[in-house]
Amino acid sequence: MKAVGLIVEYNPFHNGHAHHLNSAKELSNADIVIAVMSGNFLQRGEPALVSKWYRANMALQAGVDLVFELPYIFATQKAENFANGAVSILDAAGCDFLCFGSENGDIHDFYNTLEFMEERNETYQENIKKHIKTGVSYPKAQALSFEELKSPQGLVDLSKPNNILGYHYLKAINSLKSSMAPLTVKRKNADYHDEHFASERIASATSIRKALFSTNEQEIGIDQFIPQTTNALLTDYYRQFGIFHQWENYYPFLQFLLLQANPNELREIYEVEEGIENRLIKTAMESNSFREFMEKVKTKRYTWTRLQRICLHILTNTKKIQMTSLEQASYLRLLGMTENGKEYLNKMKAHLGLPLISKLSSYKNEDILPDIKASRIYACVLPNHLKVKSFEEEFKQPPIYLK
Incomplete structure (x- = not known):
């Protein structure tokens, strides 16, 4: 079968x-x-x-x-x-x-992109670090870095969310040495x-x-x-x-956790980096809803998605060591x-x-x-x-x- x-x-x-x-x-x-x-x-x-x-x-x-x-x-x-x-x-x-x-819709373009990126991975990663230092988000840094590689025709646009996932699916298949054929x-x-x-x-x-x-x-x-x-x-x-279910239902729990949190404890939570813990605590003190909280805490570097994930890991008390232990x-x-x-x-x-x-x-x-x-x-x-x-x-x- x-x-x-x-x-x-x-x-x-x-x-x-x-x-x-x-x-x-x-x-x-x-x-x-x-x-x-x-x-x-x-x-x-x-x-x-x-x-x-x-x-x-x-x-x-x-x-x-x-x-x-x-x-x-x-x-x-x-x-x-x-x-x-x-x-x-x-x-x-x-x-x-x-x-x-x-x-994109063309599997050959994904294969071409995988080969292209493997040959230029070192330059790509260096460019990502360079852009992150300017204060942009990680996804934005990735997109800018990809643009700078001056890619030829026949590659997928890695600024699109499903193209990005598809590219990583092919990478994972290669890494696992799986015989699965991607479509x-x-x-x-x-x-x-x-x-x-x-x-x-x-x-x-x-x-x-x-x-x-x-x-x-x-x-x-x-x-x-x-x-x-x-x-x-x-x-x-x-x-x-x-x-x-939506985030507004869970905001009272998140707000409680942030209001009683010690910044040192928050730094142990997965994806909490660069002093964002202090901004989260301060914003929780002045926000009556999850949307208000997110709009106030969002910065150029931290996308809405990344902030939601941080909030989720705080809600579930998920530590860095738990999320990096399994590949x-x-x-x-x-x-x-x-x-x-x-x-x-x-x-x-x-x-x-x-x-x-x-x-x-x-x-x-x-x-x-x-x-x-x-x-x-x-x-x-x-x-x-x-x-x-x-x-x-x-x-x-x-x-x-x-x-």
């Missing part, structure tokens, strides 16, 4: 994701679709709209056969670390292909960060979330941008829990499967490259502790009786089985 792997967040699953999924099946001619999906917190340092279990269910309902969780220590990192963790999971799961969406699908209509609907059927997850959080939600409507199964699961989640995943946490996926696992069980976790209570390795902690914190904004239920669910919930 040939398997194609996808690296996803599905926050939430929408028509653009369905296009990617169907294209991956068509390009690879695979029998099985395996998704590695971020857990309850995402790469941009924000909480997922709904829990990983609901998002895994969205994936299964849409045609994914197996969903594995991307651990917190990879899911909430910059592109290179995110890619290393995700690719290592798909490789261990036996994927023959990795299919990703990109602004790419050109993104349709909506850009990754679009806040407004770009077409009648395709919209970014950002614009969909904005509509869900809007006071005029009923007037805007998102039905045309998401499958009916996603719509049903979003409706069910809100009916059960009374919430779609590859050490387990396969199964969140859900179809009948087809179950058959694949039964055939592959003896050949998987990492331990398979189907129920957390049976796994004792300490590598899983950041995921447990993240799930507990994610649940802290729920009503009390549901909060306790959610704490227990993390240990007792078996993988979703879609027959």
Whole structure:
């Protein structure tokens, strides 16, 4: 059975994701679709709209056969670390292909870029350091450094978010010496960060979330941008829990942690550098909302995304040593499967490259502790009786089985 792997967040699953999924099946001619999906917190340092279990269910309902969780220590990192963790999971799961969406859409350009960058890596890294000293953010320094290399035609634009991820996926495949063949699908209509609907059927997850959080939600409507199964699961989640998760729900916890924090303690938190801890504490004292806090604390050097990740690591008390100890995943946490996926696992069980976790209570390795902690914190904004239920669910919930 040939398997194609996808690296996803599905926050939430929408028509653009369905296009990617169907294209991956068509390009690879695979029998099985395996998704590695971020857990309850995402790469941009924000909480997922709904829990990983609901998002895994969205994936299964849409045609994914197996969903594995991307651990917190990879899911909430910059592109290179995110890619290393995700690719290592798909490789261990036996994927023959990795299919990703990109602004470029031509896999040959990614190969050309990888070769070009490997030959000029030393100059590229020196240029990044030079630009960072001027006070720009790391992503901006990367983009400027790439421009200065005077790259020829036939390379991908490494200022685009999905191109950057795709480039790092190929790097990770090379680093792992994996036999996975990379494939790419050109993104349709909506850009990754679009806040407004770009077409009648395709919209970014950002614009969909904005509509869900809007006071005029009923007037805007998102039905045309998401499958009916996603719509049903979003409706069910809100009916059960009374919430779609966003940073504003967690700001009181973050503010409390910052107001009682010692700057020396904050410096131990991952990504807290260059005295930003003092600015964070001062800003928490004068901000009534997360948006107000972020707008006041943001600087030219610190992007919104990096600041969100810093805030998330403060919220989860994640130390530098925890986030730099692993370069590859050490387990396969199964969140859900179809009948087809179950058959694949039964055939592959003896050949998987990492331990398979189907129920957390049976796994004792300490590598899983950041995921447990993240799930507990994610649940802290729920009503009390549901909060306790959610704490227990993390240990007792078996993988979703879609027959």
